[in-house]
Amino acid sequence: MAPPARPGQTALYQFFDHAGQLLYVGITDDPKTRWARHQKYAATTWWPRASRVSVDWVTGRDAAAVAELRAIRTRAPLYNSGGSPSRLREQAPGERPCPMVNMQRFHEATGGGFRPPGRPWRNMDQAVAETLAGDVAAGQLGRGDQLPSVAELVNRFGVSADTMRRALRRLIVAGQVERRGAGSGTRYFVASS
Known part of the structure; x- marks a missing residue:
């Protein structure tokens, strides 16, 4: 308690x-x-x-x-x-x-995390967003599919909930993810168009 x-x-x-x-x-x-x-x-x-x-x-x-x-x-x-x-x-x-167990998970989940070959520095949220976009491109997540919960994504990537929300916002702005609901009922889906 x-x-x-x-x-x-x-x-x-x-x-x-x-x-x-x-x-x-x-x-x-x-x-x-x-x-x-x-x-x-x-x-x-x-x-x-x-x-x-x-x-x-x-x-x-x-x-x-x-x-x-x-x-x-x-x-x-x-x-x-x-x-x-x-x-x-x-x-x-x-x-x-x-x-740094969480950092090890981040690197494993994002394929190295911050500095991919030939690319400049990336923030953690950018690395997570690019990894999730790659999951869609590879067919692991299809159009209209619901993404795992924020808690499940936090555990997958070893990042904070705030970092995960910034990554999801990046995907929303890019038109790759749609947000539905509000508050504790918020869910994220792969954009259907």
Whole structure:
């Protein structure tokens, strides 16, 4: 059960599995809402493995963000991607690379992700959108077919729900996907024309 929000404070939380392995580190002003999102979007990855959570309340979101980044970079949680130590820069003392399981899934699902041969840098949402468009072109998704739910796509690609929604917006603007419904009833379909 998530602790209640504390006005003026931000929760720094860490989820562990039964063996004590750190799964995920995050911050939030509203643990109940944030953890409900984790339960939905990490349902096939780390959420079912979580057996214990620790929560430290920090005054000020900026201070909490610094503590979160430090925890990610020194504790190497299995499922954090953002903030993980990069091979593109020198690591600070005490840092060690995160396993970045979500980033590995992203690369597997998009065929390498950011830098395809002969192409410039791509954002994650662009890589996801191009992969889904490729699924349509290859006949894996037909005209008028309903796409998997946002939660299923999040789990397939190892990205956040916000990144997935940006990818779907790209496909809508390009006329490749249609959005039907609103709120929790929103569904996405391959454009029929």
